[in-house]
Amino acid sequence: MNLSRSNIFNGIFVLFVSVLLFFRTTGKEDAFTTEGIHPMDYPRALIFLLFILGILIAFTKSKKTEEDRIPIVTRRTISMCISLIFFAILFEKIGFALCAFGGMMLCGIIMGYRRFVLLTCVSAISCACIWIVFTYVLKIPLPTGTIW
């Protein structure tokens, strides 16, 4: 059988996730049951199904697509992921204005844009416009930062 290495890794990862999730469903045996059904029975059934599917995925042949020529893990994609994580963590702490301005600048730099003056101006103007629209038009208050 012609197996694909990436699918074997995928299948093993899915099996690993299923086992992890299964352990999260244990230790709650004293929970209230409804008509004999424990609240963890439904998730356990889904996890069991995921386990079976993990095995099937490991034994599936993969098809080549056009996107395969683009590497999955590169400096840009990792930088983008790290930037997004920092954006999410700092969003309420330092407030919308700084976070959004920094996020837009970083996104532009990661994607290879090197006209810094234009990037700075457009980022600042965009942040201001978005803030005005959200605060005064949509009346959605944006975080101003908890550390100030």
Added chain:
Amino acid sequence: MEIIINAIMEAFTPLTVGMNFLGVLVGMLIGALPGLGSVVGISICLPFTYGMHSSAAIALLLGVYAGSVSGGSIASVLLNTPGTPQAACTALDGHPMAKQGKSAQALGWCFAASILGGLFSCVVLILATPTLAAFALEFGALETFALILMGLTCISSVSAGAQAKGLAAGVIGLLLACIGPSPFSSLQRFTFGLFGLSGGIDLVPVIVGVFALSEVIVRAESILYEKRVEAMKGGAIILPGLREWSGRVALLIKSSAIGTFVGIMPGTGAATASFLSYGEAKRSSPRREKFGTGEPDSIIAAESANNAVTGGALVPTLALGIPGDPVTAILLATFAIHGLSPGVRLMAESPEVVYCSFVTLIIANVFLYPTGKITAKLFNYLLRLPEPILMGVVVVLCILGAYGSRGNSVDVIVTVISGIAAYFMRRQGYPMPPIVIGFVLGQQFELSIGQMILFKGDQSWLFYILSSPLACILFLIALILIILPHFSNYMSKKKITSDI
């Protein structure tokens, strides 16, 4: 007849028409921004209706509802970042079509299908509201379970070519819906001790993360390899000609019927309708092999279904006073503010209000085209920005959209984690729609299973299922939907080998 004429005259007063147009335009603009959607749009406009005449108030809010459902498709097509959950399916073929330089045509298909789907549901609404309302009351736990099971079977159709991965993605979506309190015992599940997850995960952060943020991460690298969508020259929307509809009319009618039917059922919504319809089109369309490469059939199925929901959702709202989702709950509040009580009494005591609402919705659907042109032109200016700058704006809007739905910073973290996980899943060949289908239907699915077990009592399962002919029909349809794609595949492979 006199009632209908009075209702038409009321719907065509300058104030009512003006409010309707304004509502559609506001809804379109809000729907086009990732993460906001119909509830935000209607919530913003509700306070402005307090001093208005009831027909103008209803016209404004129905306009926002219709506009926001369609507006999400603009961002879907042009940026591959759905503005609303129900526009996620539109991106699957709308964006590939835009990448081929046919943005105006893609948007044309979107709006043509939206308008026709919306008008279809309005006609059904006018002709059959009392009957359909009575039909909606027939749906108990067993029937709801069967309907949702039917919805889940479309995971199989949208995963063609990657069945195991598609099903795994669907199961992951169902598991995501389990996060938070159990529906029957309030036991906290999969919260990992985090207070922010104790209420569960909202739909908007998942949709924004899975589709919009993952697209941004993909573009970070693919910008070096692929051309982006160009700004459209000339007209922003080119409607399809009559000839292009040849062979697609049946699909339009079927998708509109699915959307209307799903809209009538309380608890479902436009996202469910668009995925169901897309899955059915992928199973039955003669051009199904081209899905994912810019095939108009996919856009027709998704857009006509999600707009047909707007008419269908008014059936339980107006005829029974039962809101099916947060949007119709706000519409119900509007009626109450203006001294009207939706339900059986409304149909009997103020039928002209009901029919005026139907005519207003018809006018709102017609206004989708001019307001769509305006919104698409505005988006066209955005496309002239260099892509790195545009992606930065998209990231900020996505995060704000996710934050704005509940004002909860956990939603922002959920969005980013969903986006990163979805990126790696996408690159490993997992289809994204099944995650959303599983998530959207997951809570209702578990609730209906529990309700079924409660109502079944001491009866045998066979007796309980056979006691509802409607449920039996729905189960049979679900079984056919699961088996048919595999059977068709087997028969076509057999035909190919016998031809050789």
